[in-house]
Amino acid sequence: MAASVLDCVFTLPCMQEALEKLVHLQELEQQAQALSLQIAQYTGRVEVREAALYDTGRLLEQIATALAKESSLRRSLELDAEDMREKSARYRIQLDDARSDGQVKALEHQLKFCKKEIDRIDELEFASLMETEALEVKQRLLHETRANQMQLLETEKAKSQLGRDRDKVKLAELYRQRDEARQAANPELLAEYDRMARAHKMPIATVEQQRCSACQMMVRPQRWNEIRQGAVHFCESCGRFLYFNPAIDLSDAMHLPSAPKKPAGLAKDAAHPKPTGSDRPQRED
Numbered sequence: 001m002a003a004s005v006l007d008c009v010f011t012l013p014c015m016q017e018a019l020e021k022l023v024h025l026q027e028l029e030q031q032a033q034a035l036s037l038q039i040a041q042y043t044g045r046v047e048v049r050e051a052a053l054y055d056t057g058r059l060l061e062q063i064a065t066a067l068a069k070e071s072s073l074r075r076s077l078e079l080d081a082e083d084m085r086e087k088s089a090r091y092r093i094q095l096d097d098a099r100s101d102g103q104v105k106a107l108e109h110q111l112k113f114c115k116k117e118i119d120r121i122d123e124l125e126f127a128s129l130m131e132t133e134a135l136e137v138k139q140r141l142l143h144e145t146r147a148n149q150m151q152l153l154e155t156e157k158a159k160s161q162l163g164r165d166r167d168k169v170k171l172a173e174l175y176r177q178r179d180e181a182r183q184a185a186n187p188e189l190l191a192e193y194d195r196m197a198r199a200h201k202m203p204i205a206t207v208e209q210q211r212c213s214a215c216q217m218m219v220r221p222q223r224w225n226e227i228r229q230g231a232v233h234f235c236e237s238c239g240r241f242l243y244f245n246p247a248i249d250l251s252d253a254m255h256l257p258s259a260p261k262k263p264a265g266l267a268k269d270a271a272h273p274k275p276t277g278s279d280r281p282q283r284e285d
């Protein structure tokens with residue numbers, strides 16, 4: 001495995017500094033990634049507003065179609081009613097001239113039918129008018145909604161444009177810093193970093209409480225000591241660079257204040273002084 005070779009090559013005092021440069025590189029790349037995501041989200045937010053506006057437009061089209069249908073229905077009902085009224089008028093004239101009871105009965109029956117039909121048509125016309133009124137109320141509300149949505153869309157577009165412009169400047173600066181960080185990095189470590197970056201989102205994991213922060217695997221005691229002395233090691237489980245940051249891992253610092261105050265601990269600590277060779281606080285395993 002490449003890791004074992006690297007262990008030999010990179011167990012040097014200056015490696016901590018080299019690794020810190022990679023940590024800085026990873027931070028810059030993460031910031032750039034977050035910013036790229038934010039830039040993409042501006043477009044997404046505008047698209048959401050556009051979709052809402054489109055939906056309202058579709059509903060308005062449906063209402064316009066329904067209104068046209070109702071209007072056409074009423075025109076047709078009006079013609080039917082007119083037809084019935086003309087027939088009624090004709091039957092009444094015929095009734096005046098009727099000679100037999102049979103003729104009178106038949107004409108009266110026709111007149112009754114015409115009246116029933118006219119009443120039925122009136123009811124249908126009334127129902128259509130009610131439906132039209134309800135549709136017009138919906139239409140008015142949707143017009144208001146659409147006006148609001150158009151305003152929101154314009155605002156969102158303007159906000160997005162401002163945000164995108166600002167973030168693109170920031171992103172360009174991050175890319176510049178990233179390129180600088182890559183230039184400054186140790187070429188061998190950088191090659192390893194790139195290889196790992198292709199497999200993981202974050203090639204470097206911190207060691208906290210003797211565990212790899214990415215996969216939570218315990219780091220063996222000897223490696224743990226070497227890492228804290230500046231050696232470069234890789235996680236035996238996930239393969240990431242392991243980086244010790246005393247500011248994050250406070251397990252060492254936690255031992256410091258308690259040691260001189262405890263009478264029992266004093267003797268023990270005196271017998272086993274803290275390891276030297278590093279100005280960082282060290283923890284015994």
Ligand SMILES: [Zn+2]
Pocket residue numbers: 205212213214215216217235236237238239240
């Ligand atoms: Zn790991």
